Amino acid sequence: MKKGKKGIVVCPSDFNGVNWIEKLKANGLNTLGIHSGGGNGRDVLAVLGEYGKAEFRQQVADAGLDYEYELHASKNLLPESLFETHPEYFVQALHSKIRTQNLNWCVTAPGVLENVIAENAAGLAKSLPSSTHNYFFWGCDSAPGRDWCHCPACSIYSFSEQNLLSVNAMARRLRQDDPEAQIAYLAYYATMPAPQLVKPESNVFCEFAPYSRSLDYAICDRRSAANRQYVKYLMDQLALYGPEKIHILEYWLDASLWGKADERHPSPFNKKICEEDVRFYTSLGIRHFTTFAVRQDGAYVKLHGDREISEYAEILAKYE
Numbered sequence: 001m002k003k004g005k006k007g008i009v010v011c012p013s014d015f016n017g018v019n020w021i022e023k024l025k026a027n028g029l030n031t032l033g034i035h036s037g038g039g040n041g042r043d044v045l046a047v048l049g050e051y052g053k054a055e056f057r058q059q060v061a062d063a064g065l066d067y068e069y070e071l072h073a074s075k076n077l078l079p080e081s082l083f084e085t086h087p088e089y090f091v092q093a094l095h096s097k098i099r100t101q102n103l104n105w106c107v108t109a110p111g112v113l114e115n116v117i118a119e120n121a122a123g124l125a126k127s128l129p130s131s132t133h134n135y136f137f138w139g140c141d142s143a144p145g146r147d148w149c150h151c152p153a154c155s156i157y158s159f160s161e162q163n164l165l166s167v168n169a170m171a172r173r174l175r176q177d178d179p180e181a182q183i184a185y186l187a188y189y190a191t192m193p194a195p196q197l198v199k200p201e202s203n204v205f206c207e208f209a210p211y212s213r214s215l216d217y218a219i220c221d222r223r224s225a226a227n228r229q230y231v232k233y234l235m236d237q238l239a240l241y242g243p244e245k246i247h248i249l250e251y252w253l254d255a256s257l258w259g260k261a262d263e264r265h266p267s268p269f270n271k272k273i274c275e276e277d278v279r280f281y282t283s284l285g286i287r288h289f290t291t292f293a294v295r296q297d298g299a300y301v302k303l304h305g306d307r308e309i310s311e312y313a314e315i316l317a318k319y320e
């Protein structure tokens with residue numbers, strides 16, 4: 001059986017004053033996830049800079065760690081320049097019926113998934129390979145509820161189904177180049193509910209990112225209405241994928257959850273809640289864990305220390 005993932009996901013700017021490679025290694029974690037940030041779509045290669053280069057990946061590998069890229073990649077998957085010649089590739093809004101750039105794509109537009117999205121995913125996988133063969137090419141993050149297509153042909157598909165149709169097309173293409181390639185369906189915001197009309201390809205796994213959960217309660221604590229809803233979503237995704245194909249992407253250490261970039265709030269980390277969450281997730285057979293630790297850079301560590309990284313690692317070690 002493949003080893004479980006014990007990871008941290010950070011952005012390039014989080015390396016200011018922190019050597020994440022050494023920190024992961026020192027704490028017995030095994031996977032470094034590099035994230036290109038949320039919000040409006042951006043060219044992920046430009047955002048990643050040196051952290052998207054082979055030299056950096058070699059440093060991670062030399063430390064005995066795995067690396068993965070976790071990317072809101074809509075701008076790379078569907079370049080804006082296509083709007084002029086192929087406006088039908090772009091999403092149609094519900095009421096205005098206007099097609100718009102910088103969101104996702106119209107999944108039923110002929111050729112868009114196979115010729116554009118899947119081909120650009122293959123190019124991204126070459127530029128940003130992952131040591132685990134796991135790829136995370138997510139849709140846009142700028143307009144939940146508006147990001148997928150409302151044209152007549154797409155209307156039959158929920159946002160989850162539009163997302164999975166796209167991931168399936170990328171999955172088929174990626175395995176042509178790499179038979180071991182796996183790609184994530186991101187369960188997040190509007191794509192949290194399990195799809196009904198579309199089934200995942202064999203090399204698709206589910207990354208479960210419960211962004212709007214309450215971190216004041218354990219995920220399984222029924223006193224939180226938000227968390228009760230997320231457990232329902234998780235159970236539905238588990239029924240579709242099975243526990244070995246669920247990767248948890250949590251927010252336990254995410255110092256970017258609230259406040260502006262120049263404000264220095266502590267992360268929401270609570271050792272007791274994190275442990276109860278991990279106990280619950282592992283009781284379901286789930287073995288792959290990551291958490292965002294965005295904005296835990298050198299300035300953060302000076303203010304708040306970095307004890308919580310070690311505590312997170314100790315919890316994962318206890319339940320592996």
Ligand SMILES: [Zn+2]
Nearest residue numbers: 106149151154
């Ligand atoms: Zn459409």
